[in-house]
Amino acid sequence: MQDVADRAGVSLTTVSFVVNDTKPVAAATRARVEAAMTALGYRRNVLARALASRRSRIVALAFPALSHRLGSTALAVVTAAASAANERGFNVVLWPVDDAAQLEDYVAGGLVDGVLLMEVTADDPRVPVLQRLGTPFGLVGRTAAPDGLAFVDMDFAGMVAAGLDHLLGLGHQRVALFLGELGPALAGYGPVARTEAAYLDEARRRGLDPVVVRSAQDPRSGHVAAARLVADHPGVTAVLALNEAALYGFVNGLVGGGRSVPGSMSVLGLATSAEAISTADPPVSAVVAPGPELGRHSVHMLLDRLADPAAAVVHELLPGELHLAGSTAPPPILPPRTRHPMEGSDA
Template sequence: MTRAPGVVDVARAAGVSHVTVSRVLNGHTSVRPETRARVEAAMAELGYRRGAVSSGRAPGMIDVARAAGVSHVTVSRVLNDHPSVRPETRARVEAAIAALGYRRNTVASALKSGRSRTIGVVLAGSELYELPKILLGIETAARDAGWWVSIASWNGGGAGDLTETVQRLADQSVEGVTVIADRPVAVEALAGLASGVPLSVIMSGDVANPRLSFVEVNQVQGALDAVQHLVDLGHTDLVHLSGPMDTYDARARVDGWRKGLVAAGLGGRVLEGDFTAASGFGLARRLLAEPTLPTGVFAGNDQMAMGVLAAFAEAGVVVPRDVSLVGFDDIAGAAFLVPALTTVRQDHVALGAGAIEVLLRLLDGGTASHRMIPADLVVRKSTAPPGRP
């Protein structure tokens, strides 16, 4: 034999099908011991080595074709899921691919077709909230649409630096890029970002760059829903404990808070914190020092709400009998606070998926857009009508 023995050769020598040989190679439990022994004996006799080819190089399409007893054109059709291939031929080729350990050369395929089916993802900043969930949404949506994902990071600098990072991905044949951006770090760079590939951005708020599509959670709507929930319960004396007003997130939530109050014909106060549990605790202590407590408190995020719960518990104030409390984010564990926290949930998986959807629309020739992902009010045990546990 002038070439390295293949799956078909082993199958013939052992008197079994090529599918059975593939099952033996992959440790499949459905193969009977005597059949397995016969296949292993044939491999030993022929000198068969999985993944081996005559030159010692990585197996290629020609090697798969020889092992499967078909033409390289047929192998190509199987790899491209062409409907003209008969099921039994497809199975033989797939068995040869598995046996040889063949891996498709995506770079060569991209050069030949002009398409890589790959999307780049840039992590812009080191303080990216709920990054694993966002990436899950990105990768799931991309895979479902038949695309792969390649990731790079950028930790600050000017528009030129961010453009260079995007360009490096483009040089690797990505067809479009999604940027997951920490606004304080990336906003100025995004405003001046220019690229030869379509771009979508996940970030709170947008920037004046008509080339970019943006996706964000509708925090204004989420805050308005939180206020409306308290109003519907009968609360009229309300306070919002905000995050730092130099951040977009805090301003967006205050905007929703104010819109909710206007819609209800109510007034209300804003006390500024910094999105930490310690600031929530401190602001709650300020409220406790006043002659009367508000009946409803909307905290800027769940961390601040945790601090409020701790301060109220320390002072003997019972939530929700004395004060109803709403948070924002629905962080892990919010349902297990005492009481379970009513809060506004941000769907970060949907955020990632939305970025892929708008990017694919750009790749199909669409125009840049701004998509808002709805926030969801999650009602638990920390809110009730005034004076009722």
């Protein structure tokens, strides 16, 4: 730092202000210091800077990697969050932590300024840990009772309504819901719970007969679920699908079971990434998840909170967008039932 100060013609204190960003420095002076740093090959010591400013300028995304695969939607959230944080002088780390005790060990080390919890459940055990430790945090998703908790979430109810509007508008009268099946560790997982509740509410409101089919989050399980749907509910002509990892197998299972898509069965994904729907054969229409927006808005929410702890608590729901890729169409027109000669007349 002294070499930098000598080359720039400033004091060591001024170089410290620039390096640690602890006090304002005139633009021309900062430019001279940064030019000297570049010429001398000086690199900021991240740990020293954190000690000087009492900020690591790092935020963590806590992702339960053992319970969830990092699918394309989640990856879009992480990528956008990292980009948004970088624009504000912060870095993002991904913590694959699966239980509250492990999260506490990570946070207690003081390595991050704040935490964003991903894959939030209805009664998420990680929330009271962060509250007890006094760690600034936000939710990418929401709990069953999010009052007082800052969150940015997808509008699952709105996506279900938009999906049903599209399918019913095409003329379908029997629309099933295909969901991911989660283990006991993620009971009450927000996207699944909210989507199912919204579907059942909409079915009641619209006078539909609800059908819910579940499978594990993999293509083979999706294939089996499709066969089960065709066998048990032959009158269903359209499906809303919230199971991104199993979607490819589900569509192929429908085709393998004699249902052409969209000829005799329409499929519409929910909260699915644009990349995921393009891998199915045929490609699947979907109400696409706002993954990038979710990542950006969540990071800004947390960083605004770090800058001003007294700021209002953010509750934000982001809508999905309908992308049509050819997997939805009007239902097949069934031939009229042939009257048996021995059936009685209406007379």
